[in-house]
Amino acid sequence: MSVMGFLKPQYLTADEVPENHFVVVHPLDDVPEEKIDTSRLGPMPMTPSVKYSLFALRGYLVLMMLMVFYHVIDLAGFIHHAR
């Protein structure tokens, strides 16, 4: 096979592929494959690990928001630091 033949993609049928050869197909040229069907799934079940993780996340977000709020009022000059 010529180098150009190897580099250039071509439309192939079964007869055109020599025995013991591989055909490499780009994902965008391939037939779309069936993925895991997520449409039947609703929200994630609240197992203990999910519940504790989301609880910790809420706590973290509240804490960060308080920190940001503190920083803003500090920058605005409402907090007097002891020297």
Add this chain to the structure above:
Amino acid sequence: MQEKVLAISTAGIDSALPQVRGRVVKKKWMHHLLTFLMVFGPGLIVMEADNDAGAVSTYIQAGGQYGTRLLWLLLLLLPTTYFIQEMVVRLGIATGKGHAAMIYQRFGRWWGLFSLVDLELVNFLTLVTEFAAIALALSHLGINANLGVPVAAVGLITLVLTGSYLRWERIVVVLCLLDLSWLVIAFKLRPSFGELLHNSIIPGIPAGGLTASLVFLVIAIVGTTIAPWQLFFQQSCIADKRLRFSDVKWARLDTLFGAVFTIIVAGCMMIAGNAARMHGIIFEDPAQMANALHIFTGEGIRYGILLLMINAAVLGTTAISLSSAWAYGEVRGWPHSLQLPIREAKGFYGTYIACVAVAAAIVLIPRAPLQLIILGVQVLAGIMLPSAIIFLQLLLNDKELLGEEFVNKPWNNWVNWTIIIVLFALSLILAAQVVAPNLFPLS
């Protein structure tokens, strides 16, 4: 007429397909190599685009302040960033859907909206900083930013409007590979290779001890190496490229290659900052450093650093804008693919164009509050990163969603929970620094 069916090996698995567009190879190694090259792209792009304008500034600043003493941190971040993105690869290939859509579906509207708004906001503010870097580098090159920034914005918009994912990917991969020039710059600056090896392998705190500026810089390096948009970007990119189940191992290799490439380039940026430090140059941004450094190293290095700054910002802009457009398109249920022509995905392309155009316009406003925007990026990214990784970790343990094959193995969970705890701790240290500025000594 019945269509002829061809039994072929696509990336290692046999499937029955009608007439197919492909390349015939004889050798197995050639089959593997070609398949890898076809899958290659999203991993490199997501990693290297993270070496954006902000990252160039952070790594060079780290080199300028502490020399190459923090190279070990980069080496530590290599597996960290790989493990996080590897989870995204599995999720993207298994579901064929983007990250934003997954969060909406599995965690409900509140968390979905929180993630989306935070992502869009932090992405937009980051885009403003990318264009600010372009304007800065252009002005140092003697090009009027009022002309150069709109040209860059038009170029970035044109890049995605071709209706071809592949065209976009190929151009962006070339831009990523241009960053190899950082290796040439680092080599020309003649660092001590023994010292580089020592500082890469042996962790240590720079002279001066644990100061507030060191803590900030370490957090900034971690924050700039692992960014929330990367999770959304790579999963959507994989879905858009339609990677197959059989591509998982090649997509992992692509991600690993991208991680190694990015960390090496980041190390080279630190070496550039170190060179400035060795010459006693004090600088506030990479462009200033490049200008001051050229007295010792010549014009080539100066032009190289300024052009690479622009390249970094361009890469960051296209990847970040796309992550915004993909995420918004997924949640709104709009068609969202680079394969689609504009008329079929108006909302998706409109979001991308709006992100790029408005960010570029803000930079051109005289006296725009850029420092406030940079602070906003840091705060929002700090809030978002741990939460985004929590969602990712929970999704990767969701057997109902992924089945036994794609969920995390126990060792994955040990590694990932460790990473999450460290990221939470760093975010809390950053927050504590804000409340108690004297937590660590100033110098």
